[in-house]
């Protein structure tokens with residue numbers, strides 16, 4: 521593999537669901553140490569694209585390459601074994617299980633041999649605590665249920681797990697959308713760390729303030745087709761924002777809102793004359809209902 525071989529690449533990938541064309545001839549590549557932001561409206565095909573990369577769906581046409589080699593995943597487990605870790609917004613964790621159990625899930629370290637083989641919880645707890653500490657989250661008791669962590673911290677457990685088990689590609693489907701500013705920044709900082717560790721990161725978000733600081737490039741999807749990949753140097757925050765919202769739609773929304781404001785003011789002016797003639801209580805109710 522040469523230095524310029526992308527860690528993950530899609531070549532002319534299409535995905536059809538019966539007569540629905542969810543993806544049409546998408547080509548995209550992400551290199552080690554790079555964050556690619558996937559942008560696009562609801563239904564543009566973002567989730568379908570990452571599910572195709574992570575083994576949930578098989579492409580109808582086209583090819584996936586991991587470190588230059590063509591791959592076909594029978595299931596998400598195969599993709600994970602090959603080094604593609606995906607963090608979904610809700611499915612990342614089992615809330616009632618401990619942080620340690622969630623961290624290791626299916627890959628618990630063992631001690632002993634033969635019939636004496638058992639899970640080494642002491643070691644597991646130590647690793648979970650230590651890996652969380654690396655990203656600045658102080659877990660007092662790794663035995664506490666994951667459900668007691670904040671949303672942001674939970675996302676971080678999922679990402680920490682991916683990094684610890686040697687993922688080459690980290691895929692995040694809207695990990696920050698339900699988070700407050702502070703928690704989102706914890707996750708964003710961790711995305712930046714994964715990039716610094718040399719992972720290829722694919723990050724889906726609708727929030728330009730989350731996308732812009734961490735992204736190296738943006739790929740814009742529209743109705744299942746790619747409108748292209750843009751390097752960050754070549755595009756401003758405003759342009760990204762326009763692409764996310766669909767520039768034309770925002771303009772027509774602006775016009776609609778202006779029209780609404782105008783007619784609202786006209787209405788108010790008219791009502792102003794009417795309300796003056798209402799008795800006290802009715803006038804109060806009328807004004808209150810207006811808000």
Ligand SMILES: Nc1ncnc2c1ncn2[C@@H]1O[C@H](COP(=O)(O)OP(=O)(O)OP(=O)(O)O)[C@@H](O)[C@H]1O
Pocket residue numbers: 537540541542560561562563564565566567568569
């Ligand atoms: N399993 C499926 N069967 C049929 N159609 C599907 C299936 N999965 C997705 N689609 C269709 O494919 C298109 C893309 O959906 P997808 O979920 O990838 O969009 P998205 O970009 O992730 O949207 P959002 O921002 O709302 O999450 C949609 O029109 C959707 O209805």
Ligand SMILES: [Mg+2]
Pocket residue numbers: 566567568
């Ligand atoms: Mg989606």
